[in-house]
Amino acid sequence: xxxxxxxxxxxxxxxxxxxxxxxxxxxxxxxxxxxxxxxxxxxxxxxxxxxxxxxxxxxxxxxxxxxxxxxxxxxxxxxxxxxxxxxxxxxxxxxxxxxxxxxxxxxxxxxxxxxxxxxxxxxxxxxxxxxxxxxxxxxxxxxxxxxxxxxxxxxxxxxxxxxxxxxxxxxxxxxxxxxxxxxxxxxxxxxxxxxxxxxxxxxxxxxxxxxxxxxxxxxxxxxxxxxxxxxxxxxxxxxxxxxxxxxxxxxxxxxxxxxxxxxxxxxxxxxxxxxxxxxxxxxxxxxxxxxxxxxxxxxxxxxxxxxxxxxxxxxxxxxxxxxxxxxxxxxxxxxxxxxxxxxxxxxxxxxxxxxxxxxxxxxxxxxxxxxxxxxxxxxxxxxxxxxxxxxxxxxxxxxxxxxxxxxxxxxxxxxxxxxxxxxxxxxxxxxxxxxxxxxxxxxxxxxxxxxxxxxxxxxxxxxxxxxxxxxxxxxxxxxxxxxxxxxxxxxxxx
Numbered sequence: 001x002x003x004x005x006x007x008x009x010x011x012x013x014x015x016x017x018x019x020x021x022x023x024x025x026x027x028x029x030x031x032x033x034x035x036x037x038x039x040x041x042x043x044x045x046x047x048x049x050x051x052x053x054x055x056x057x058x059x060x061x062x063x064x065x066x067x068x069x070x071x072x073x074x075x076x077x078x079x080x081x082x083x084x085x086x087x088x089x090x091x092x093x094x095x096x097x098x099x100x101x102x103x104x105x106x107x108x109x110x111x112x113x114x115x116x117x118x119x120x121x122x123x124x125x126x127x128x129x130x131x132x133x134x135x136x137x138x139x140x141x142x143x144x145x146x147x148x149x150x151x152x153x154x155x156x157x158x159x160x161x162x163x164x165x166x167x168x169x170x171x172x173x174x175x176x177x178x179x180x181x182x183x184x185x186x187x188x189x190x191x192x193x194x195x196x197x198x199x200x201x202x203x204x205x206x207x208x209x210x211x212x213x214x215x216x217x218x219x220x221x222x223x224x225x226x227x228x229x230x231x232x233x234x235x236x237x238x239x240x241x242x243x244x245x246x247x248x249x250x251x252x253x254x255x256x257x258x259x260x261x262x263x264x265x266x267x268x269x270x271x272x273x274x275x276x277x278x279x280x281x282x283x284x285x286x287x288x289x290x291x292x293x294x295x296x297x298x299x300x301x302x303x304x305x306x307x308x309x310x311x312x313x314x315x316x317x318x319x320x321x322x323x324x325x326x327x328x329x330x331x332x333x334x335x336x337x338x339x340x341x342x343x344x345x346x347x348x349x350x351x352x353x354x355x356x357x358x359x360x361x362x363x364x365x366x367x368x369x370x371x372x373x374x375x376x377x378x379x380x381x382x383x384x385x386x387x388x389x390x391x392x393x394x395x396x397x398x399x400x401x402x403x404x405x406x407x408x409x410x411x412x413x414x415x416x417x418x419x420x421x422x423x424x425x426x427x428x429x430x431x432x433x434x435x436x437x438x439x440x441x442x443x444x445x446x447x448x449x450x451x452x453x454x455x456x457x458x459x460x461x462x463x464x465x466x467x468x469x470x471x472x473x474x475x476x477x478x479x480x481x482x483x484x485x486x487x488x489x490x491x492x493x494x
Contacts, residue, residue, distance in 0.1 A: 008032050008317065008380055010212065014175050014205050018314075024170055026214040027306065028314060029093040031207060033379045035313050036372065037094045038152035039159070041136045042226040043219045043302060046295040051162070052219070059158040060125075060134045062190060063118075067125055070118040082196070084111035086157045086187060092213040094220070095149060110150050114139060130285040132292050137227035141277070141284045148225055160213075161188050164202045167214045171205050181206035221302035222309055226295075232287050236273040239287050252280050308363055312373065316360040317380045323351045324381060337387055337404045338412040338445045342477075345414070345449050348381065349479045358481045367453040367481065374451060375401050375416045412445050419452035419461045419478075428468055428476075448476045455482070 010029050011018045021028045029035060044056040066083060069075050075083070085108060088095075125134055140151050156163070164185060171180045180203055188200035204211035224230065232239075240256075243249040259272035277283050291298075324347060351357035361368050361377070368374060379402070382389045387404050405411035417424060428448065452458045461478060465471045 008321070009314070010205075010214070013207065014179050014212075016174050020174055021170075021214075024174075024214075025216050025218065026166075026170065027094075027217045027220060027310070029212075029214070030313065030380060031093060031212070032382070033376055034093050034095045035309060035376070037215075037220045037222050037306065037309055038148065038225065039094075039155045039215065039219050040221040040225045040298075040302060041151065041155045042291070042295070042298055043221065044155075044159070045133060045135065046292075046298055047218070055159045055162055056133075059136055059155060062158055063134075063136060064125055065190075065192065066114070067118045070115050075115060080108070080111050080115065084114055086153070088153055089156045089160055089163075089213065091211055092156065092163065092215050094215060095152065110154075128285065130282075131288045135227060135288055137225055138284060138288070140229050141227070141232055141287070148228060151225055156215075157187070160185070161200065163213050163215060164188065164200065164204070166216065167204055167212070168202045170214055171203060175205055179206060180204060181211070183211045185211075217306050218299070218303070220306050221298075222305035226298040226302075227288060227291050231291075232277065232284070233270055233273050235287060235290070236277070236283075239283055239290065242290075243283075243286060248280070248282065252276060252283065255279055312363060312368065313376065313380065317377060320351070320357060320360045320377070321381060323355055323357050324348065326355075336412075337406055337410050338447070340385070340387060341404045341412045341414055341447055344381070345447060345477050348378070349477060353480050356486070358483060358486060361451070361453075361481050362483065365483075367483075369418060369420060369453075371416065371418050371421065374418065378402075378414075378416050378449070412447060414447045414449065416449045416451070419450050419457035424450070424461070425464045425468070428464065428470065446475060449479060450476070451479045451481050453481050453483075455485075458482075 007013060008030055009018070010016070010031060011021055013031055018028050027035075027037065041056060041059060044052045044059075047053060069079070069083065125138075128134060136155060137151055139154070140148065182201060182203050183206075184199055184201050186199050187197040189198045190196075191198055202211075204213070206212075236256075240249060240252050243252065256272050256276045259275060260268060264272075348357075352361070361374070368377075379389065382404075385404075387406050389402055389404050401416055402414040403411055404414060415427075417427065421427065450461055452461055458478070458480070462471070465473075465476070470476055
């Protein structure tokens with residue numbers, strides 16, 4: 001079966017070999033769902049490529065501009081909107097969105113957090129004495145409000161011109177003219193003379209009414225950027241112990257210990273560390289210098305994370321779809337959305353349990369234990385359907401993984417959960433039911449899919465179902481993804 005018939009990936013839609021994309025150095029994105037990869041600014045800073053180092057310097061220049069304007073007090077609401085807020089660069093199909101590619105972008109909450117942080121942690125930006133250079137990631141280190149997704153989105157926005165040119169070059173070389181189009185793109189280049197953003201015109205791959213952006217793999221990572229707040233808190237003790245100034249070390253330890261009681265828990269200790277970092281921003285400089293000194297590890301770790309993402313959401317999804325296509329009904333519309341969704345889940349269950357599909361939920365012999373990954377895998381199998389398959393937003397009462405619908409009166413909710421989820425019992429008891437009551441539309445039915453990887457996990461789920469009297473529910477489907485109870489000679493589809 002030709003992979004170009006799938007319609008899931010950039011290579012499928014634009015009739016380009018995955019090998020050609022890989023040779024160009026780009027990631028072969030999915031055009032069904034964002035994949036959990038992010039642009040890491042440290043990979044630009046630490047790169048041997050002059051063009052990447054130049055891109056990093058361009059980012060730092062813009063942050064210095066924002067810092068200077070913030071210090072001057074010259075940022076009114078209009079300029080906050082013009083300089084500090086950005087629409088998400090959704091056309092790269094990377095990030096947190098579990099359905100489609102629409103995220104929240106960098107709106108006013110980000111803008112206000114950024115402006116506030118610029119007054120403190122960026123006071124010496126461009127004139128650092130401890131670190132080797134300036135780093136955009138400082139924005140997320142001093143306090144909450146700016147997270148890893150914000151850092152990646154901000155970085156992507158500030159290198160958008162490079163990504164557009166990178167994609168345009170590939171498109172003109174490899175993509176048929178009928179599949180590309182000229183687009184006018186907003187906020188591409190910042191003019192420091194006029195202090196305003198200028199648009200650009202590019203010939204790009206056209207997908208629906210929008211364009212698509214390719215991203216080089218060597219600036220991508222997964223989970224966290226190399227410099228990140230959780231890592232700073234985790235390394236607090238080591239950083240404090242290595243401070244060369246004995247007086248500063250004593251002040252830091254005193255400030256930290258004074259916040260703790262005798263019965264302080266780990267959560268209390270982490271909060272005390274975060275407060276101490278905010279009180280002594282010098283700790284951030286020493287942390288960043290440590291990460292700079294270990295920078296050779298950043299590239300190898302990021303490369304491994306990108307390879308694992310390619311394997312899980314690329315190669316293994318393709319194999320899963322091939323297996324599912326042997327059950328041709330999986331991609332046929334059958335009845336209403338509830339019937340369609342339930343049949344797809346049952347086909348998926350059959351493939352995982354009886355046709356070696358379970359293998360596709362393992363990486364290096366270990367099960368995929370991130371519910372987000374499992375949800376994305378499930379979503380990618382829905383590339384051929386007349387129904388809308390969307391991630392439900394959190395309406396304050398809790399999100400539901402997917403809503404499959406064909407109009408207002410024909411919808412079903414689907415949740416994909418791990419048996420190891422510590423909140424599984426309360427989720428089964430409350431989540432979908434509460435969500436349904438909050439809907440103005442006629443109540444959609446709900447299907448819960450639970451994946452287990454061991455006999456202990458299976459026993460736990462069954463015990464919970466018995467307690468809740470749900471063992472016989474037709475709306476609850478267990479999938480056995482164990483690798484220790486399958487026949488060694490099972491029928492593998494080639």
